[in-house]
Amino acid sequence: MSNNEQNKSNPNFEGYITELLDIGKLIKKIGDSISADALVMALEASNKKIEIDKMQKQIEYLTTELEELKKLI
Structure with a gap:
């Protein structure tokens, strides 16, 4: 049995x-949240x-x- 088969x-x-x-899913969610906050x-x-600009014109x-x-x- 190879080492790869043992790991599997x-x-x-x-x-x-x-x-x-x-962990990868959590990091993605955090990244999505940061992106949404940046957009807002x-x-x-x-x-x-x-x-x-409106106030300046007024x-x-x-x-x-x-x-x-x-x-x-």
Whole structure:
């Protein structure tokens, strides 16, 4: 019997493989979770940028209106 055949029939070897598979699945889940969190953070940052741009346009508009009102006074 070869060493490879002994490893395949050894219950400890199968348990070790099962543990490695479980660890691999856990690492994948953690990676998926990190990816999802990164996506949420990117979307939130994008939304904040959009809001800041809107606020900047409002400030520019109000500044222009204020300048026009000053001219009338």
